[in-house]
Amino acid sequence: MKKITIAKGDGIGPEIMDATLSILMHAGAQIEFDEISVGEKVYLSGNSSGISKEAWDIIRRNKIFLKAPITTPQGGGYKSLNVSTRKFLGLYANIRPCVSLHPFVETKHPKMDIVIFRENEEDLYAGIEHQQTDEVVQCLKLITRPGCEKIIRYAFEYARHYGRKKVTCFTKDNIMKQTDGLFHQVFNEIAVEYPDIINEHWIIDIGAAKVADTPEAFDVIVTPNLYGDVLSDIAAQIAGSVGLAGSSNIGEECAMFEAIHGSAPDIAGKNIANPSGLLQGAILMLLHIGQASVAERIQNAWLKTIEEGIHTFDIYNEATSKKRVGTKEFAEAVIANLGQKPSLLSPVSYSNNVQLSLPKYQRKAQKRKELQGVDLFVHWGGDNGEKLAAILKNLNTSDMQLKMITNRGIKVYPDGFPETFCTDHWRCRFEQIGGVKINNEHIVQLLRDAHDKSIDVIKTENLYTFDGQPAFSLGQGQ
Numbered sequence: 001m002k003k004i005t006i007a008k009g010d011g012i013g014p015e016i017m018d019a020t021l022s023i024l025m026h027a028g029a030q031i032e033f034d035e036i037s038v039g040e041k042v043y044l045s046g047n048s049s050g051i052s053k054e055a056w057d058i059i060r061r062n063k064i065f066l067k068a069p070i071t072t073p074q075g076g077g078y079k080s081l082n083v084s085t086r087k088f089l090g091l092y093a094n095i096r097p098c099v100s101l102h103p104f105v106e107t108k109h110p111k112m113d114i115v116i117f118r119e120n121e122e123d124l125y126a127g128i129e130h131q132q133t134d135e136v137v138q139c140l141k142l143i144t145r146p147g148c149e150k151i152i153r154y155a156f157e158y159a160r161h162y163g164r165k166k167v168t169c170f171t172k173d174n175i176m177k178q179t180d181g182l183f184h185q186v187f188n189e190i191a192v193e194y195p196d197i198i199n200e201h202w203i204i205d206i207g208a209a210k211v212a213d214t215p216e217a218f219d220v221i222v223t224p225n226l227y228g229d230v231l232s233d234i235a236a237q238i239a240g241s242v243g244l245a246g247s248s249n250i251g252e253e254c255a256m257f258e259a260i261h262g263s264a265p266d267i268a269g270k271n272i273a274n275p276s277g278l279l280q281g282a283i284l285m286l287l288h289i290g291q292a293s294v295a296e297r298i299q300n301a302w303l304k305t306i307e308e309g310i311h312t313f314d315i316y317n318e319a320t321s322k323k324r325v326g327t328k329e330f331a332e333a334v335i336a337n338l339g340q341k342p343s344l345l346s347p348v349s350y351s352n353n354v355q356l357s358l359p360k361y362q363r364k365a366q367k368r369k370e371l372q373g374v375d376l377f378v379h380w381g382g383d384n385g386e387k388l389a390a391i392l393k394n395l396n397t398s399d400m401q402l403k404m405i406t407n408r409g410i411k412v413y414p415d416g417f418p419e420t421f422c423t424d425h426w427r428c429r430f431e432q433i434g435g436v437k438i439n440n441e442h443i444v445q446l447l448r449d450a451h452d453k454s455i456d457v458i459k460t461e462n463l464y465t466f467d468g469q470p471a472f473s474l475g476q477g478q
């Protein structure tokens, strides 16, 4: 018997959770649950995170969390519970299977069967943002080696254990050579360990277009957080309905399972919501906790119910539906079909299911890091890189000199184009000269000199080589 935590959430949450639990218990799931209260009521009671400390303790004790959707109240100050749950519990992998159920659920892609692995904790979602000048705000894109290794290894392990043939990596490393470049590089490193699985890389823009057009060309996809967020909604939608998909959020210790849709306040309390998304989340949970035969029974009974044309209103259509049912009646139909298999849709078999146990991340040996220079980011209201360079050259020393200025990444000094539009945010690169070894003291001195000359430095970035390899981007046009 496995103890899990459940939260019934808001809107349609309680209805779809009751329907889901009733199917799970009838199918013989070996689970007990602690119920916690999260979401709207907790937010409106004055708790801006939507969850109490006691509820966190229960989630952390049970480690497995089945969560119905919640409503984040409108207005500032309320923190998204979904985002904080993922980050606090280290749920690094968001996994979303997107399968079409043609011809019973309308789709242009009858053969679609893909699983998207979205990195879940970092990228632009680290939420580190600053306004730096009158005209410029910045959001920091953080990509880490542990983050890349964990999600990419998970995707390959999943592919191997679930008999998938191919893993595709999506990045934009033709532009972001350091951040997306690291994700792609780690993908290549790990792919070598799985010679039985085909691997490929696509640039995200054309790759996403290809998914929307020809999803049957893909199998398992692994991608950083933002691309995965967008792509997984597109994939769920073109598979037939966002309302039918579940997802898992997996960490080294804990895991959370949910539907991908929201709390649908417009249809709450009417017994019409489709419980399938949360049920799919619960099936992923059963597989994760090693109750594969129960998961298989439920999935086959669910497929049979869909195939019989017993549909909730959201997927009901004259051509293939036979009976329009409410939330409870749909759950009862699935329960009545337990033990049966679909005859037109492919039945599932989870008999080879194993609980994936991934190694914990092992920190690598440190590389030799050498300081090469510094980028000073300067707030300056002028419009011409050459003029700013004339001011900044006064900071040159025998150790470090101004090498380049860019504006929004485009080189404007030396040899800038007068046509280039410039904002009030300038990256001014100082590099060591003549093989001098520099250290942070040189940078502190440079900042002191800049301050004395009334140059408004709003941020610095050190320029390093790691094991002799430059680890910073060049200016566009450099």
Ligand code: NAD
Residues within 6 Å of the ligand: 012, 016, 068, 069, 070, 071, 072, 073, 082, 243, 258, 259, 260, 261, 262, 263, 264, 265, 266, 267, 272, 273, 274, 275, 276, 277, 314
């Ligand atoms: P939504 O997914 O709740 O609803 C979008 C549309 O889909 C609505 O017309 C709704 O009636 C319909 N729909 C959704 N689920 C359905 C189901 N199971 N059966 C039938 N129809 C269904 O998205 P929204 O309206 O943008 O958001 C509503 C609330 O949900 C917001 O407060 C939002 O913050 C929250 N939300 C929560 C989660 C989560 O908890 N994981 C995810 C997304 C949105």
